[in-house]
Amino acid sequence: xxxxxxxxxxxSVGTVERIKAVxxxxxKAHEQGDQIVVVVSAMSGxxxxxxxxxxxxxxxxxxxxxxVLVSTGEQVxxxxxxxxxxxxxxxxxxxxxxxxxxxxxxxFTKARIxxxxxxxMREQLDQGRVVVVAGFQGVDEFDNITTLGRGGSDxxxxxxxxxxxxxxxxxxTDVDGVYTTDPRIEPKxxxxxxxxxxxxxxxxxxxxKVLQIRSVEFAGKYNVALRVLSSFxxxxxxxxxxxxxxxxxxxxxxxxxxxxxxxxxxxxxxxKPGVASKILGPIAEANVEVDMIVQNxxxxxxxxxxxxxxxxxxxxxxxxxxxxxxxxxxRKVSGDDGIVKVSIVGVGMRSHAxxxxxxxxxxxxxxxxxxxxxxxxIKISVVVDEKYLELAVRVLHDAFKLxxxxxx
Ligand code: ASP
Ligand code: MG
Numbered sequence: 001x002x003x004x005x006x007x008x009x010x011x012s013v014g015t016v017e018r019i020k021a022v023x024x025x026x027x028k029a030h031e032q033g034d035q036i037v038v039v040v041s042a043m044s045g046x047x048x049x050x051x052x053x054x055x056x057x058x059x060x061x062x063x064x065x066x067x068v069l070v071s072t073g074e075q076v077x078x079x080x081x082x083x084x085x086x087x088x089x090x091x092x093x094x095x096x097x098x099x100x101x102x103x104x105x106x107x108f109t110k111a112r113i114x115x116x117x118x119x120x121m122r123e124q125l126d127q128g129r130v131v132v133v134a135g136f137q138g139v140d141e142f143d144n145i146t147t148l149g150r151g152g153s154d155x156x157x158x159x160x161x162x163x164x165x166x167x168x169x170x171x172x173t174d175v176d177g178v179y180t181t182d183p184r185i186e187p188k189x190x191x192x193x194x195x196x197x198x199x200x201x202x203x204x205x206x207x208x209k210v211l212q213i214r215s216v217e218f219a220g221k222y223n224v225a226l227r228v229l230s231s232f233x234x235x236x237x238x239x240x241x242x243x244x245x246x247x248x249x250x251x252x253x254x255x256x257x258x259x260x261x262x263x264x265x266x267x268x269x270x271x272k273p274g275v276a277s278k279i280l281g282p283i284a285e286a287n288v289e290v291d292m293i294v295q296n297x298x299x300x301x302x303x304x305x306x307x308x309x310x311x312x313x314x315x316x317x318x319x320x321x322x323x324x325x326x327x328x329x330x331r332k333v334s335g336d337d338g339i340v341k342v343s344i345v346g347v348g349m350r351s352h353a354x355x356x357x358x359x360x361x362x363x364x365x366x367x368x369x370x371x372x373x374x375x376x377x378i379k380i381s382v383v384v385d386e387k388y389l390e391l392a393v394r395v396l397h398d399a400f401k402l403x404x405x406x407x408x
Contacts, residue, residue, distance in 0.1 A: 002167040003035040003125070007135065007157035010044035011174045012231040013077050022172075022231070023084035026130055030090055035125045037164065039135045039157040040081055042073025047136075047150070063108025067137070067147045071097070074134035074153070081132050092130040095120065097137035097145070102156065104138035104146045111138055111146035113155065113218075116163035133160060151212035158215045162222035169224050171211065172231035177238035178203065178210055180402040181255040185393050188403040193236070195253055196243045202345040202379050203256045216240065243347055251355060252346035252400040255393050261291070261339050262314035263372065263383065264321055265306040268331025271298035278328060279305055282320045288313040291341070292374045292383065302331070306372065308383065311337050339371060340389045343381035344396055356380055362399035368392055 006026065013019050022038075030036050041047075050070045054061045061069075078094040085092035100120060104111035121131045135153025138146045148155050154171060161169035176191060178200065183189040195203070197220030204213045210228055219226040219240065229237025269275055276295065283290055288309050296304040309317045314337045321333045349355045359380055363370060368391065372383035384392055397403065 001033055001035060003037070003164055004029065005037045005039060005157050005161040005164070005166045005169045007039040007153060007169070007171045008041065008231060009153065009171075009173045010041040010046070012172050013040050013042075013081065014044035016080075019077070019080050020084050020087075022081060023088055023090065025172075025231070026081075026085060026092075027088050027090040030130050037121060037125070037131045037133060037160055037166070038081065039133050039153055039160060040074060040077040041135050041153040042070075042077055046073040046076070064144055067108050067145050071134070071137040071145050071147055074136050078132045078134045085130060085132070090130060091128060092132055093124045094132045094134075096134045097156070098139035098143070100133055100160075102138035102159070104140055104148070106140040106142070106144065106146065108144075109147055110149040111140070112214075113138060113148070113159045116159055118160075118163045121160070121164065149212070149214070152214075154212040154215035155218055158218045158222075158224050158226060161224045161226075162218065166224070168227055169219070170227045170229060170237075172229060173210065174230070174232070175210060175228070176230035176233055176235050177228055178240070178254075180253070181393055181397055182257075185257075185390050186255075186397045188397065190403055190405070192238050192253060194239050194241060196347050197240060198243070198378055199253045199345050199347055200240045202343070203254050250346060251348040251352055252344050252402065253348070254345050255396050255400075255402070256343045256345055257389060257393055258341040259386065259389065260311040261308050261341050261383065262311045262317075262335065262337035263292075263306055263308045263339055264314075264317055264333065264335040265304060266321055266325055266330050266333050267304045268302045269305055269328055270330070271301050271303045275303075275328065276305070279321070279324055280307070282324055283307075283309070283317055286313075286316055286320050288317045288320075292372055292381070294372055294374075308339070308341070308372070336371075338386045339383050340386045341381050341383050342389065342392045342396065343379050344400065345379050347378050349380070350377055358399055359396060362395050363392060366391055366395050368395070 008022050082092045082094045101117035103115040124131045135156040178192050179189040181189045200216050226240040227237050291308045293307045325333050368388045370382045374381050
Protein backbone atom coordinates (compact mmCIF):
# COMPACT_ATOMS: atom_id res chain seq x y z
CA UNK A 1 0.00 0.00 0.00
CA UNK A 2 1.38 3.35 -1.02
CA UNK A 3 0.89 6.69 0.67
CA UNK A 4 0.46 9.80 -1.45
CA UNK A 5 0.09 13.45 -0.57
CA UNK A 6 -2.07 15.31 -3.09
CA UNK A 7 -2.16 19.09 -3.13
CA UNK A 8 -4.79 21.13 -4.94
CA UNK A 9 -4.22 24.84 -5.50
CA UNK A 10 -6.76 27.65 -5.49
CA UNK A 11 -7.98 27.31 -9.09
CA SER A 12 -8.42 23.55 -8.63
CA VAL A 13 -10.85 24.19 -5.77
CA GLY A 14 -12.18 27.52 -7.08
CA THR A 15 -15.83 26.51 -7.40
CA VAL A 16 -18.28 23.97 -5.95
CA GLU A 17 -18.06 21.96 -9.20
CA ARG A 18 -14.29 21.89 -9.08
CA ILE A 19 -14.26 20.73 -5.46
CA LYS A 20 -16.61 17.93 -6.51
CA ALA A 21 -14.22 17.02 -9.34
CA VAL A 22 -11.35 16.90 -6.83
CA UNK A 23 -13.44 14.63 -4.62
CA UNK A 24 -13.99 12.24 -7.55
CA UNK A 25 -10.28 12.12 -8.30
CA UNK A 26 -9.39 11.51 -4.65
CA UNK A 27 -12.07 8.85 -4.27
CA LYS A 28 -10.68 6.98 -7.29
CA ALA A 29 -7.18 6.98 -5.85
CA HIS A 30 -8.49 5.87 -2.46
CA GLU A 31 -10.39 3.01 -4.08
CA GLN A 32 -7.12 1.75 -5.55
CA GLY A 33 -6.20 0.92 -1.97
CA ASP A 34 -3.69 3.72 -1.45
CA GLN A 35 -3.57 5.99 1.58
CA ILE A 36 -4.27 9.58 0.58
CA VAL A 37 -3.57 12.83 2.37
CA VAL A 38 -4.97 15.88 0.59
CA VAL A 39 -3.70 19.42 1.17
CA VAL A 40 -5.83 22.25 -0.18
CA SER A 41 -5.43 25.97 -0.75
CA ALA A 42 -8.15 28.53 -0.27
CA MET A 43 -10.61 28.89 -3.16
CA SER A 44 -9.04 31.09 -5.86
CA GLY A 45 -9.10 34.78 -5.02
CA UNK A 46 -10.08 34.15 -1.41
CA UNK A 47 -6.72 34.95 0.22
CA UNK A 48 -6.51 38.19 -1.76
CA UNK A 49 -10.06 39.06 -0.77
CA UNK A 50 -9.27 38.55 2.91
CA UNK A 51 -6.08 40.62 2.72
CA UNK A 52 -8.00 43.45 1.03
CA UNK A 53 -10.63 43.27 3.75
CA UNK A 54 -7.97 43.57 6.43
CA UNK A 55 -6.49 46.63 4.73
CA UNK A 56 -9.90 48.28 4.78
CA UNK A 57 -10.04 47.78 8.51
CA UNK A 58 -6.56 48.97 9.41
CA UNK A 59 -3.62 50.34 7.50
CA UNK A 60 -1.10 47.95 8.98
CA UNK A 61 -2.82 45.09 10.77
CA UNK A 62 -0.66 43.00 13.11
CA UNK A 63 0.72 39.78 11.68
CA UNK A 64 -1.06 37.79 14.34
CA UNK A 65 -4.52 39.03 13.39
CA UNK A 66 -3.73 38.83 9.66
CA UNK A 67 -2.90 35.15 10.10
CA VAL A 68 -6.07 34.49 12.08
CA LEU A 69 -7.94 36.04 9.17
CA VAL A 70 -6.23 34.59 6.10
CA SER A 71 -6.03 31.07 7.52
CA THR A 72 -9.83 30.90 7.34
CA GLY A 73 -9.66 30.51 3.54
CA GLU A 74 -8.13 27.05 3.79
CA GLN A 75 -10.41 26.05 6.65
CA VAL A 76 -13.39 26.59 4.35
CA UNK A 77 -11.90 24.37 1.65
CA UNK A 78 -11.04 21.40 3.90
CA UNK A 79 -14.59 21.29 5.22
CA UNK A 80 -16.17 21.61 1.76
CA UNK A 81 -13.90 18.92 0.30
CA UNK A 82 -14.71 16.52 3.13
CA UNK A 83 -18.43 17.13 2.54
CA UNK A 84 -17.96 16.43 -1.18
CA UNK A 85 -16.09 13.21 -0.32
CA UNK A 86 -18.76 12.11 2.14
CA UNK A 87 -21.36 12.81 -0.54
CA UNK A 88 -19.70 10.23 -2.83
CA UNK A 89 -19.32 7.79 0.10
CA UNK A 90 -15.62 8.28 0.57
CA UNK A 91 -14.64 8.44 4.26
CA UNK A 92 -12.68 11.62 4.99
CA UNK A 93 -11.52 13.68 7.95
CA UNK A 94 -10.51 17.34 7.94
CA UNK A 95 -7.71 18.94 9.94
CA UNK A 96 -6.61 22.52 10.37
CA UNK A 97 -2.89 23.17 10.68
CA UNK A 98 -3.11 23.45 14.43
CA UNK A 99 -5.12 20.22 14.77
CA UNK A 100 -2.43 18.26 12.93
CA UNK A 101 0.13 20.11 14.95
CA UNK A 102 2.10 21.70 12.21
CA UNK A 103 4.41 23.49 14.60
CA UNK A 104 6.04 26.65 13.22
CA UNK A 105 8.14 29.52 14.52
CA UNK A 106 6.32 32.74 15.41
CA UNK A 107 7.17 34.74 12.28
CA PHE A 108 3.58 35.68 11.40
CA THR A 109 2.73 35.75 7.65
CA LYS A 110 6.00 33.98 6.79
CA ALA A 111 6.42 31.29 9.41
CA ARG A 112 8.69 28.30 8.97
CA ILE A 113 7.70 24.76 9.85
CA UNK A 114 9.65 23.26 12.75
CA UNK A 115 7.94 19.99 13.36
CA UNK A 116 4.93 17.95 12.31
CA UNK A 117 3.14 15.47 14.50
CA UNK A 118 1.95 12.73 12.15
CA UNK A 119 0.12 10.64 14.81
CA UNK A 120 -3.34 12.09 14.34
CA MET A 121 -3.16 11.79 10.57
CA ARG A 122 -1.92 8.20 10.87
CA GLU A 123 -4.79 7.34 13.16
CA GLN A 124 -7.28 8.48 10.52
CA LEU A 125 -5.41 6.84 7.64
CA ASP A 126 -5.34 3.56 9.56
CA GLN A 127 -9.09 3.74 9.90
CA GLY A 128 -9.31 3.88 6.12
CA ARG A 129 -10.09 7.57 5.83
CA VAL A 130 -8.80 10.17 3.43
CA VAL A 131 -7.10 12.90 5.48
CA VAL A 132 -7.74 16.48 4.30
CA VAL A 133 -5.39 19.13 5.71
CA ALA A 134 -5.59 22.90 5.41
CA GLY A 135 -2.53 24.20 3.58
CA PHE A 136 -0.59 27.39 4.33
CA GLN A 137 -1.19 27.38 8.10
CA GLY A 138 0.39 26.18 11.30
CA VAL A 139 0.57 26.99 14.95
CA ASP A 140 3.43 28.33 17.05
CA GLU A 141 4.51 27.11 20.49
CA PHE A 142 2.12 29.57 22.16
CA ASP A 143 -0.86 28.26 20.15
CA ASN A 144 -0.99 31.29 17.88
CA ILE A 145 -2.18 30.60 14.34
CA THR A 146 0.56 31.26 11.80
CA THR A 147 0.78 31.19 7.99
CA LEU A 148 3.67 30.18 5.75
CA GLY A 149 3.78 32.99 3.19
CA ARG A 150 1.96 33.27 -0.14
CA GLY A 151 1.86 29.98 -1.98
CA GLY A 152 2.59 28.21 1.31
CA SER A 153 0.24 25.29 0.71
CA ASP A 154 2.91 23.75 -1.51
CA UNK A 155 5.24 23.74 1.46
CA UNK A 156 2.57 22.22 3.71
CA UNK A 157 2.16 19.38 1.20
CA UNK A 158 5.87 18.67 0.94
CA UNK A 159 6.36 18.87 4.70
CA UNK A 160 3.52 16.41 5.30
CA UNK A 161 4.97 14.09 2.65
CA UNK A 162 8.33 14.23 4.44
CA UNK A 163 6.80 13.65 7.87
CA UNK A 164 4.68 10.73 6.65
CA UNK A 165 7.46 9.35 4.43
CA UNK A 166 5.01 9.42 1.53
CA UNK A 167 5.86 7.67 -1.70
CA UNK A 168 5.23 10.84 -3.69
CA UNK A 169 3.87 14.35 -3.27
CA UNK A 170 1.65 15.34 -6.19
CA UNK A 171 0.98 19.03 -6.71
CA UNK A 172 -2.14 19.43 -8.87
CA THR A 173 -2.27 22.85 -10.42
CA ASP A 174 -3.46 24.77 -13.49
CA VAL A 175 -0.39 23.94 -15.59
CA ASP A 176 0.51 20.41 -16.65
CA GLY A 177 4.12 20.52 -15.55
CA VAL A 178 7.38 22.44 -15.66
CA TYR A 179 8.34 23.69 -19.11
CA THR A 180 11.70 24.36 -20.75
CA THR A 181 10.65 28.02 -20.69
CA ASP A 182 7.49 30.12 -20.62
CA PRO A 183 5.29 28.86 -23.52
CA ARG A 184 3.79 32.34 -23.86
CA ILE A 185 7.19 33.52 -25.06
CA GLU A 186 8.35 30.39 -26.87
CA PRO A 187 5.45 28.33 -28.19
CA LYS A 188 7.87 25.47 -28.86
CA UNK A 189 8.57 25.16 -25.12
CA UNK A 190 8.30 21.54 -24.03
CA UNK A 191 7.13 19.95 -20.81
CA UNK A 192 9.98 18.29 -18.95
CA UNK A 193 9.41 14.76 -17.69
CA UNK A 194 12.00 15.24 -15.02
CA UNK A 195 14.01 18.03 -13.46
CA UNK A 196 16.34 18.04 -10.47
CA UNK A 197 15.64 19.94 -7.23
CA UNK A 198 18.60 22.19 -7.92
CA UNK A 199 17.45 23.06 -11.42
CA UNK A 200 13.93 23.67 -10.21
CA UNK A 201 15.21 26.08 -7.57
CA UNK A 202 17.03 28.05 -10.23
CA UNK A 203 13.99 28.00 -12.50
CA UNK A 204 11.62 28.97 -9.70
CA UNK A 205 13.71 31.78 -8.28
CA UNK A 206 14.13 33.11 -11.79
CA UNK A 207 10.45 33.55 -12.36
CA UNK A 208 8.90 30.23 -13.35
CA LYS A 209 6.47 30.48 -10.49
CA VAL A 210 4.98 27.03 -10.46
CA LEU A 211 5.85 26.16 -6.88
CA GLN A 212 6.67 28.08 -3.74
CA ILE A 213 10.47 28.08 -3.66
CA ARG A 214 10.55 26.97 -0.06
CA SER A 215 8.65 23.80 -0.93
CA VAL A 216 11.33 22.83 -3.43
CA GLU A 217 14.08 23.49 -0.87
CA PHE A 218 12.20 21.35 1.60
CA ALA A 219 11.69 18.55 -0.92
CA GLY A 220 15.39 18.59 -1.79
CA LYS A 221 16.44 18.51 1.84
CA TYR A 222 14.20 15.57 2.75
CA ASN A 223 14.33 13.95 -0.66
CA VAL A 224 10.59 14.03 -1.24
CA ALA A 225 9.69 12.99 -4.78
CA LEU A 226 7.62 15.90 -6.00
CA ARG A 227 5.38 15.87 -9.06
CA VAL A 228 3.70 18.87 -10.66
CA LEU A 229 0.69 18.02 -12.80
CA SER A 230 -2.57 19.42 -14.08
CA SER A 231 -5.76 18.96 -12.15
CA PHE A 232 -7.77 19.42 -15.33
CA UNK A 233 -6.05 17.19 -17.90
CA UNK A 234 -4.57 13.70 -17.78
CA UNK A 235 -0.81 13.29 -17.83
CA UNK A 236 2.19 12.50 -15.68
CA UNK A 237 3.38 16.09 -15.34
CA UNK A 238 6.97 16.76 -14.27
CA UNK A 239 8.80 14.81 -11.60
CA UNK A 240 11.17 16.89 -9.49
CA UNK A 241 13.75 14.62 -8.00
CA UNK A 242 17.39 14.14 -7.07
CA UNK A 243 20.09 13.92 -9.71
CA UNK A 244 20.21 10.42 -11.07
CA UNK A 245 23.84 9.66 -11.86
CA UNK A 246 22.88 6.62 -13.89
CA UNK A 247 20.86 8.67 -16.35
CA UNK A 248 22.90 11.23 -18.20
CA UNK A 249 20.95 14.44 -18.17
CA UNK A 250 20.43 16.99 -20.90
CA UNK A 251 23.02 19.77 -21.07
CA UNK A 252 20.45 22.47 -20.49
CA UNK A 253 17.06 21.84 -18.94
CA UNK A 254 15.48 25.23 -19.30
CA UNK A 255 15.64 28.95 -19.79
CA UNK A 256 14.50 31.20 -17.01
CA UNK A 257 14.18 34.95 -17.03
CA UNK A 258 13.50 37.89 -14.78
CA UNK A 259 11.80 40.90 -16.27
CA UNK A 260 11.91 43.40 -13.48
CA UNK A 261 15.59 44.04 -13.06
CA UNK A 262 17.61 47.20 -12.74
CA UNK A 263 21.31 47.86 -12.50
CA UNK A 264 23.35 50.46 -10.70
CA UNK A 265 26.96 51.46 -11.20
CA UNK A 266 29.28 53.52 -9.06
CA UNK A 267 32.49 54.57 -10.79
CA UNK A 268 35.78 55.94 -9.54
CA UNK A 269 35.59 54.19 -6.19
CA UNK A 270 38.89 54.15 -4.23
CA UNK A 271 40.20 50.58 -4.50
CA LYS A 272 40.74 49.74 -0.82
CA PRO A 273 39.68 46.96 1.56
CA GLY A 274 36.17 47.46 2.91
CA VAL A 275 34.80 49.33 -0.06
CA ALA A 276 32.41 46.60 -1.20
CA SER A 277 30.85 46.45 2.22
CA LYS A 278 30.60 50.26 2.39
CA ILE A 279 28.70 50.19 -0.91
CA LEU A 280 26.45 47.22 -0.25
CA GLY A 281 25.96 47.64 3.52
CA PRO A 282 23.54 50.60 3.26
CA ILE A 283 21.71 48.84 0.41
CA ALA A 284 21.14 45.78 2.60
CA GLU A 285 20.08 47.98 5.51
CA ALA A 286 17.48 49.57 3.24
CA ASN A 287 16.16 46.01 2.80
CA VAL A 288 17.05 45.86 -0.87
CA GLU A 289 18.13 42.50 -2.19
CA VAL A 290 21.14 42.53 -4.46
CA ASP A 291 21.54 39.88 -7.13
CA MET A 292 24.52 40.06 -9.49
CA ILE A 293 27.63 41.93 -8.37
CA VAL A 294 30.55 42.85 -10.59
CA GLN A 295 33.68 44.76 -9.67
CA ASN A 296 36.17 45.81 -12.31
CA UNK A 297 39.92 45.52 -12.18
CA UNK A 298 41.35 48.67 -10.67
CA UNK A 299 42.97 51.29 -12.83
CA UNK A 300 44.63 54.36 -11.31
CA UNK A 301 43.71 53.06 -7.83
CA UNK A 302 40.01 53.41 -8.44
CA UNK A 303 37.51 50.84 -9.56
CA UNK A 304 33.93 50.50 -10.86
CA UNK A 305 31.27 48.51 -9.11
CA UNK A 306 27.99 47.35 -10.67
CA UNK A 307 25.11 45.38 -9.19
CA UNK A 308 21.52 44.51 -9.99
CA UNK A 309 18.38 44.93 -7.87
CA UNK A 310 14.67 44.40 -8.37
CA UNK A 311 13.17 47.22 -10.40
CA UNK A 312 10.84 48.20 -7.56
CA UNK A 313 13.88 48.91 -5.39
CA UNK A 314 15.77 50.88 -8.03
CA UNK A 315 15.09 54.41 -6.82
CA UNK A 316 15.65 53.53 -3.20
CA UNK A 317 18.93 51.79 -3.95
CA UNK A 318 20.04 54.66 -6.17
CA UNK A 319 19.42 57.18 -3.39
CA UNK A 320 21.53 55.10 -0.98
CA UNK A 321 24.29 54.73 -3.53
CA UNK A 322 24.38 58.47 -4.17
CA UNK A 323 24.96 59.07 -0.46
CA UNK A 324 27.74 56.48 -0.46
CA UNK A 325 29.27 58.11 -3.54
CA UNK A 326 29.69 61.38 -1.65
CA UNK A 327 31.04 59.64 1.45
CA UNK A 328 33.62 57.64 -0.48
CA UNK A 329 34.59 60.47 -2.79
CA UNK A 330 33.73 58.30 -5.78
CA ARG A 331 33.19 59.74 -9.26
CA LYS A 332 29.55 59.11 -10.08
CA VAL A 333 26.48 56.90 -9.90
CA SER A 334 24.64 55.74 -12.98
CA GLY A 335 21.91 53.22 -13.54
CA ASP A 336 19.47 51.58 -15.88
CA ASP A 337 16.05 50.27 -14.95
CA GLY A 338 15.27 48.84 -18.37
CA ILE A 339 17.15 45.57 -18.16
CA VAL A 340 16.23 41.91 -17.80
CA LYS A 341 18.06 38.76 -16.85
CA VAL A 342 17.99 35.62 -18.99
CA SER A 343 19.51 32.39 -17.68
CA ILE A 344 20.18 28.93 -18.99
CA VAL A 345 19.90 26.24 -16.32
CA GLY A 346 21.09 22.65 -16.34
CA VAL A 347 23.01 20.20 -14.17
CA GLY A 348 24.45 18.84 -17.42
CA MET A 349 26.70 21.90 -17.80
CA ARG A 350 28.78 20.69 -14.85
CA SER A 351 30.44 18.13 -17.02
CA HIS A 352 30.47 19.93 -20.35
CA ALA A 353 32.63 22.75 -21.62
CA UNK A 354 31.54 25.18 -24.29
CA UNK A 355 28.04 25.88 -23.02
CA UNK A 356 28.82 29.54 -22.36
CA UNK A 357 30.31 30.09 -25.78
CA UNK A 358 27.29 28.50 -27.46
CA UNK A 359 25.11 30.87 -25.47
CA UNK A 360 27.11 33.99 -26.28
CA UNK A 361 27.44 33.10 -29.96
CA UNK A 362 23.67 32.62 -30.29
CA UNK A 363 22.99 36.01 -28.70
CA UNK A 364 25.66 37.76 -30.77
CA UNK A 365 24.21 36.39 -34.01
CA UNK A 366 21.02 38.30 -33.27
CA UNK A 367 22.90 41.44 -32.30
CA UNK A 368 21.85 41.17 -28.66
CA UNK A 369 24.33 43.04 -26.51
CA UNK A 370 25.25 41.38 -23.20
CA UNK A 371 25.58 43.94 -20.42
CA UNK A 372 26.53 41.62 -17.55
CA UNK A 373 27.31 37.94 -17.10
CA UNK A 374 27.28 35.72 -14.06
CA UNK A 375 27.71 32.00 -13.70
CA UNK A 376 27.25 29.27 -11.16
CA UNK A 377 27.80 25.54 -11.39
CA ILE A 378 24.47 24.89 -13.08
CA LYS A 379 23.47 28.30 -14.44
CA ILE A 380 24.70 31.05 -16.74
CA SER A 381 22.86 34.37 -16.59
CA VAL A 382 23.15 37.39 -18.83
CA VAL A 383 21.70 40.86 -18.41
CA VAL A 384 20.33 42.39 -21.61
CA ASP A 385 18.13 45.35 -22.56
CA GLU A 386 14.51 44.56 -21.90
CA LYS A 387 13.52 44.91 -25.54
CA TYR A 388 15.56 41.76 -26.24
CA LEU A 389 13.94 39.51 -23.64
CA GLU A 390 11.64 37.52 -25.93
CA LEU A 391 14.19 37.28 -28.70
CA ALA A 392 16.93 36.11 -26.32
CA VAL A 393 14.72 33.39 -24.82
CA ARG A 394 13.72 32.08 -28.25
CA VAL A 395 17.22 32.20 -29.68
CA LEU A 396 18.61 30.26 -26.73
CA HIS A 397 15.76 27.77 -26.81
CA ASP A 398 16.75 27.05 -30.41
CA ALA A 399 20.49 27.06 -29.82
CA PHE A 400 20.18 24.33 -27.19
CA LYS A 401 17.46 22.46 -29.13
CA LEU A 402 15.16 22.49 -26.13
CA UNK A 403 12.13 21.72 -28.26
CA UNK A 404 13.54 18.24 -28.82
CA UNK A 405 13.57 15.54 -26.22
CA UNK A 406 17.16 14.46 -25.56
CA UNK A 407 17.74 10.87 -26.52
CA UNK A 408 20.64 9.49 -24.58
N1 ASP B 1 -4.00 30.58 -0.07
C1 ASP B 1 -2.62 30.94 0.06
C2 ASP B 1 -2.24 31.92 -1.02
O1 ASP B 1 -3.07 32.31 -1.83
C3 ASP B 1 -1.71 29.77 0.10
C4 ASP B 1 -1.67 28.95 -1.16
O2 ASP B 1 -2.58 29.02 -1.96
O3 ASP B 1 -0.72 28.20 -1.32
O4 ASP B 1 -1.12 32.36 -1.07
MG1 MG C 1 0.39 28.17 -5.65
